[in-house]
Amino acid sequence: MSDAAASSRRTVLALAGAGLLSAALPAVAADRPILQATTSQVADLLRAIAGDTATISSLMGEGIDPHSYKLTRSDTVALMKADAVFHSGLFLEGKMADMLDKLSASKPVHAAASALPTDRLIHPDGADAHPDPHVWMDPTLWRLALLGVRDRLSSLYPANTALYAANADKAAAAYEALNLYAAQVLGSVPEKTRVLVTAHDAFSYLGRAFGLQVVGIQGISTESEAGLQRIESMVSLLVDRKIPAVFVETSVSDRNIQALIQGAAAKGHKVSIGGSLYSDAMGPPGTYEGTYVGMIDHNVTTIAQALGGTVPARGFQGRLAAR
Template identity: 55%
Template structure:
């Protein structure tokens, strides 16, 4: 029947079945991660000692994702399940809380100090989950991944720590590149308009005014009034480019362009950004480093900054 979607009662039944089955011994630590970003962190930290399965591939929206039958099987058989938290996987939270009673389940972004988080637009006492947009914040998530792996497999603590330290150095180089590249964007052009408000941490870190047609969640509705307000602002401030996202429909962005054109202002798509999911598996953009390198390079180039044609490591698929 493929990846059918089930009621919560059915989830519990499938989970109980597989939890009752013996788990075969394996040389590698079996890890299941929800998002591509967490899966990448797990691979970086675990190295050859882990086998990582990511549930949400390229173009998948984690705000709306629901666990499938094969997801349940994988998670109930895993040594460690890593999810983001901060209400990102809103449709899966009940399942994770239930699974945590039987398996090791860790919400890695929940380890971040609350004073470093942005408030959520739509839910009181919840926070903007898009912390991967700031490599400094993401470094703390990588440490949470390291600690979760050590807790499950303490004999590999030295390896996990060394791998994490190496990756943190790579994240620091990425952060330094982002600082330099984005600082080259003229002050007047430092406005980032995207489909939904996924770039708040990015904007706070690099001095950009960030505007999303939708709110923090892609489940928020974008009304005609909001689009009209943004059209007026873009025209008044002579903003030349807006950005689409790989995991969100471009319908609302097209409406912005058409609205600006009706007022005699030429507005173009500055490029496609990775917001809630990374690039294609097996590509540079399909890694966390490549995802952020792509975003920084595309944004800086489209808004008048000075960047290397193929980004930090010269590995981007296209030149900018």
């Protein structure tokens, strides 16, 4: 608690002791826990569950790549000040691992992905290697992450348990409806073009959930470099399968994607950019695409449309920007 908050609480207690306040004390601002998220997706989970009972912020915003993100001095201050820290987990925030580990000695640190059954994790490089951390791409997995955060918050702040439960139920229902919508629009893509080509491997969970073959030029982390051979084999895939579109990502450079488009053009196959996807960061704060549901709606609607599927003009809830 800050000095100012401690002093205002002392004042309230003194007034109460002097019989100057009625029996039922309103919650004072100092009782609002400070919940610090690493990514905007995790902050969205916290907002969905805790609403305005907590002060919630995210270290990383729009267009930020979590794999390579290094903590700034002010991030470290924010983490120290927080009452509890929530991160995505599975080493998504690769360069923060030590800090998160250290913090867990002095305050609650919760990984959203810790709620997921291990048999639903994807291990792209074999069972012994790190699992793919991009679990929010499957709404049924993110729903489990939501319920895990609800339980952790309830154990930390039991007075709010009923509110957290009601809020989580509402968000879980929205994720379920979103999942049905995604299955419907991605299911409308013709069998032959169900191939999602992106800059890095962030979409394996989406692909598994909705029957798309997913090919990222870089591996699951943006930290690895794409080889020339990899680019050439992907050009062949695009040409052979007549894939009409590839996708760029808001948080990753599109250099490799441009190399693919030029490679396919040299072999007489025109590939267009099917749109920009939100892989590891959501859209701008305050917009629909800046929410978890809006992010996934944007992605699945954009992908289905560019690969020849049938989509409503403005997506799942009619809230997407006009396309």
